[in-house]
Structure formats: structure tokens, C-alpha cells
Amino acid sequence: KNEVEQSPQNLTAQEGEFITINCSYSVGISALHWLQQHPGGGIVSLFMLSSGKKKHGRLIATINIQEKHSSLHITASHPRDSAVYICAVRRNTDKLIFGTGTRLQVFP
Amino acid sequence: DTGVSQNPRHKITKRGQNVTFRCDPISEHNRLYWYRQTLGQGPEFLTYFQNEAQLEKSRLLSDRFSAERPKGSFSTLEIQRTEQGDSAMYLCASSPRQRMNTEAFFGQGTRLTVV
Numbered sequence: 615k616n617e618v619e620q621s622p623q624n625l626t627a628q629e630g631e632f633i634t635i636n637c638s639y640s641v642g643i644s645a646l647h648w649l650q651q652h653p654g655g656g657i658v659s660l661f662m663l664s665s666g667k668k669k670h671g672r673l674i675a676t677i678n679i680q681e682k683h684s685s686l687h688i689t690a691s692h693p694r695d696s697a698v699y700i701c702a703v704r705r706n707t708d709k710l711i712f713g714t715g716t717r718l719q720v721f722p
Numbered sequence: 723d724t725g726v727s728q729n730p731r732h733k734i735t736k737r738g739q740n741v742t743f744r745c746d747p748i749s750e751h752n753r754l755y756w757y758r759q760t761l762g763q764g765p766e767f768l769t770y771f772q773n774e775a776q777l778e779k780s781r782l783l784s785d786r787f788s789a790e791r792p793k794g795s796f797s798t799l800e801i802q803r804t805e806q807g808d809s810a811m812y813l814c815a816s817s818p819r820q821r822m823n824t825e826a827f828f829g830q831g832t833r834l835t836v837v
Contacts, residue, residue, distance in 0.1 A: 618764075647826055655759075655811050655831035662825055700764055702826070707778065708753060708817065710826060712764030 617641050620701050620713035627720050633688040635716045637701030640682065647710065648675050648686045649700040657700070660686070691720045726829035728814050734835045735804055742800045743832045747816030751827070754797050756789055758782065759811040759831075768812075771797060804836045 618639045627633055637646070648660040661668050661675040663684065668675050672691075677684040688695055696719050702710040727746040735741050747754045752773050757765035768787070769779045773794035783789075786804075791797040801808055811831045817824040 649826065649828075655813070655833060657765075657813065657815075657826075657828035657831075659826045659828070702764070708824075709755060709767040709770055709778065710757075710765075710815075712757075712766070714762070714764045 616713070617711050618701055618703055618713040620699075620716050622716060623714065624717045625719070627691050627718070629692055629720055629722050631691050631720075633691050633695075633718065633720075635686045635699050635701075635718070637684045637686070637713055638682060639684075639701075639703050639711075641703065641705060641711070643703040643705055645704045646677055646684050647702045647704065648684075649702060651698040651700060651715065660699075688718075693720045693722050696720050726814055726816050726827050728812075728829035728832050730832055731830060732833050732835075734837060737804055737806060737836055739804055740800065740802045741804055741834060742798055743812055743814075743834075744796060744798050745814030745816075745829060746796045747814070748818075748827055749795075751816035751818050752794065753817045754791055755815040755817075756797070756799050757813040757815065759813060760809075765811075765813055768799075801834075804834075806836045809834055809836045 621636045645664045650658045663677045672689045674687040698715040700715045701713040729744045755770040756768040759765040769789050771791040786802045789799045813831045814829040
């Protein structure tokens with residue numbers, strides 16, 4: 615079993631819909647990252663969380679440390695949000711352990 | 723600062739050839755990481771450096787792989803005698819001096835295709 619599991623693996627939405635991507639992990643962590651990867655490969659950091667909730671524009675990330683679960687929400691989704699969203703956790707060493715990603719496609 | 727820079731962006735090589743990739747981290751970042759990502763999967767850790775010291779290597783890093791960071795600035799990842807299974811995206815990331823809970827800064831990656 616992977617240490618970081620994401621769901622769903624693939625997600626399609628109509629423009630304007632509210633989107634939720636879930637991440638569960640099975641190990642103790644010091645922080646959790648949400649990352650965005652566009653075709654071509656570059657990865658952009660969206661959030662780093664160790665507790666609670668963060669918001670940036672239309673993106674909201676939450677984490678429940680006790681339940682070992684995090685969610686990424688996108689409000690009023692737009693076709694430019696189409697990308698792969700990756701959850702990654704940081705343990706006591708500095709390296710990241712990644713989920714397999716959620717491929718999101720938003721259609722106009 | 724232009725962020726983490728990786729070169730080349732794409733590399734096609736014949737099986738058995740050696741390849742070398744370069745990563746230039748953000749200038750004040752002393753930690754540098756290499757990850758490998760195969761199609762449809764999340765990245766997997768390969769190795770990381772603090773300054774010029776290589777502190778951890780994954781068992782994914784076979785003896786055909788070697789990474790260096792000679793002056794604690796840029797890093798190179800060399801793959802000798804490439805195999806088709808080495809085809810992947812090789813990602814470099816850097817982070818600043820603070821040990822824990824730092825943002826992750828990634829390069830654009832080098833996509834390797836072994837034919």
C-alpha cells in the first residue's frame with residue numbers, strides 16, 4: 615500500500631463547478647504539500663500545510679492531522695485549472711513522498 | 723532569480739549511451755533534491771544534497787546512476803549505460819537553509835527517452 619493515496623485518480627468537471635481532491639497518508643509527517651503539474655512536467659507548489667486550513671484565490675487546502683487526511687478544493691473551476699494535482703508529505707527527513715496525482719480536466 | 727533551472731529539457735538517447743543532466747538551484751538554497759517520475763506516477767525520491775554533501779540515496783539509484791554537487795551550487799545526475807527503463811522525467815528541487823517545513827521549489831524537469 616502506498617504511503618500517500620489520492621482520490622480520485624481522474625476528474626472531469628464543467629467550468630464553474632466546485633472540485634475536491636482528497637489525500638490520505640499512513641505515516642507521521644511534518645508537513646503536507648499540494649503541488650500542480652502541467653503538461654511538460656514543471657511542478658508548482660500550491661500549499662504547504664502542517665495544520666488547519668489555507669486559502670489562496672480560488673484554492674483552499676485543509677488538513678486533519680488526527681485523521682491523516684487532506685483535501686484540496688477549487689471553487690468556480692476554470693479550464694486553466696486543468697492539470698495534475700499531486701499531494702506530497704514530508705517526514706522527518708527532508709525528502710517528499712508523493713501520491714500518484716489526480717488528473718483534472720475542466721471543460722468550458 | 724529565475725528559479726530552479728534544469729538542462730536539457732529533453733534528451734533522446736540510444737540504449738547503452740551515457741547521459742548527464744544539470745540542475746541549477748535557487749542561489750541561496752543549500753538543499754538540492756533529485757526525483758524521477760515515470761508516466762502516470764508521482765515523483766520518486768532519488769537523492770539529496772546539503773551543500774556539497776550527498777546525504778541520502780534511494781535504492782532506486784542503481785550503480786549506473788551517480789549524482790554530484792561539487793561546489794554546493796549546481797548538481798549533475800549521470801546515468802551510465804542507459805536502459806529503456808530509465809525513460810522518465812527527472813526532476814530537481816531545491817529548498818532553503820531551514821531544515822523543516824519549507825516550500826518545495828521544482829525545476830521544469832528533464833524528460834529522458836531511451837530508444
